[in-house]
Amino acid sequence: DIQMTQSPSSVSASVGDRVTITCQASEGIASWLAWYQQKPGKAPKILISAASTLESGVPSRFSGRGSGTDFTLTISSLQPEDFATYYCQQTNSFPLTFGGGTKVEVK
Amino acid sequence: EVQLVETGGGFIPPGGSLRLSCAASGFNFNKYGMNWVRQAPGKGLEWISFIRSGGTIMYYADSVKGRFTISRDNARNSVFLQMNSLRAEDTAVYYCATIDCSGGSCFPFYFDSWGQGTLVTVSS
Numbered sequence: 431d432i433q434m435t436q437s438p439s440s441v442s443a444s445v446g447d448r449v450t451i452t453c454q455a456s457e458g459i460a461s462w463l464a465w466y467q468q469k470p471g472k473a474p475k476i477l478i479s480a481a482s483t484l485e486s487g488v489p490s491r492f493s494g495r496g497s498g499t500d501f502t503l504t505i506s507s508l509q510p511e512d513f514a515t516y517y518c519q520q521t522n523s524f525p526l527t528f529g530g531g532t533k534v535e536v537k
Numbered sequence: 538e539v540q541l542v543e544t545g546g547g548f549i550p551p552g553g554s555l556r557l558s559c560a561a562s563g564f565n566f567n568k569y570g571m572n573w574v575r576q577a578p579g580k581g582l583e584w585i586s587f588i589r590s591g592g593t594i595m596y597y598a599d600s601v602k603g604r605f606t607i608s609r610d611n612a613r614n615s616v617f618l619q620m621n622s623l624r625a626e627d628t629a630v631y632y633c634a635t636i637d638c639s640g641g642s643c644f645p646f647y648f649d650s651w652g653q654g655t656l657v658t659v660s661s
Contacts, residue, residue, distance in 0.1 A: 464647040466582075473632055473651035474582065480645060517582055521645035524596045526572075526584040 432456055432520045436529030442537040449505045451532045453518035458498045462522035465494055465503045468531075469514045478503065479521070508534070539563040539650045541633050546655030549623055553659070557618040559633030559652055568639040571609055571616040572648065575629035575657075583629075587646075588616065590638045601627075623659045630654040 433456035443449050453463065461481040466474040476485050478494040481501055491506045505512055513536055518529040545557040559571070573586045586607040587596045595607050606619040616633055634648035 462645045464645075466648075468582075473653055474648070475651070476647060476649055479647045479649075485649075519582075519584075519647065521647040524587065524646070525598050526587075526646055528582045528584070531581045 431525055432459065432523065432527055434518055434520055434527050434529040436516075436518055436532050438532060439530060440533040440535060442535050443508050444537045445508055445510055447508045447537075449508055449512075449534060451503045451516055451518075451534075453496075453501045453503070453529050455499045455501075455520055459520050459522040461497045462520060463494075463496070463501050464519045464521050465492075466517045466519065467512075467514045468517065474517065477516075505534075539635070541635070541650060541652030543631060543633050543652045543655040546631065546657045548658045548660065550661050551624055551659055553623050554619070554621045555623065555657060557620065557631055557633075557655060557657070559616045559618075561614045561616070561633075561635075564635070564650075565639070566614040567611050568637070570636040570638045570643045570646075571607075572634045572636060573605075573607065573616075573618045574632045574634050574648065574651075575627075576632070576654075577626070577629045580629075586618065587636070589643060620657070623657075625659050628657060628659045630656050 435454045463481045465478040468474040482494045515531045515533045540562045542560045585598045588607045604622045609616045632654045633652045635650045
């Protein structure tokens with residue numbers, strides 16, 4: 431199984447800050463990685479597929495980069511609605527696996 | 538508008554069985570692979586099962602293999618999860634989620650829509 435490791439597990443930030451979250455796969459997955467945002471009590475929502483492809487309706491302040499084993503999600507200027515937990519997921523093969531999550535909290 | 542509505546959650550003692558349902562609308566259900574993803578209280582996301590659009594290919598996480606069975610009824614736009622031999626560690630919110638297979642292949646396997654989830658609590 432492909433293990434996904436996210437860091438940090440939490441980050442404290444202020445509105446307007448640049449926030450970067452990293453995700454590492456235990457083996458190469460090319461660009462087959464997705465990012466999700468989850469707010470408390472809500473279902474996850476997809477932000478990015480194929481490592482850097484922004485899904486429809488997702489603000490351009492979100493961006494993804496990486497390939498192989500190392501990936502990043504960057505929020506260029508944090509907005510109040512961005513405080514949430516973010517998960518990466520390898521989309522390469524079954525069993526599908528998620529990173530442990532990164533909670534973006536108010537500083 | 539895509540809508541996924543999960544039902545069937547509840548309180549069940551260890552060793553018991555439960556059947557979850559997910560009713561889909563707003564998209565061509567026959568063209569999508571369906572999944573169950575769960576989230577234990579305060580924990581992260583865990584994919585547990587997938588069924589391909591035709592219903593003949595299924596995959597399971599090791600944590601539920603042999604205990605859970607996924608199925609679908611394309612005529613009723615619904616997917617199901619039969620859960621047997623439930624354990625305390627199965628306590629979670631269970632989400633159904635879609636993977637687009639409309640291009641013939643379901644690859645890459647990312648979840649483009651999610652339901653609101655249904656809570657399963659396994660406890661004596």
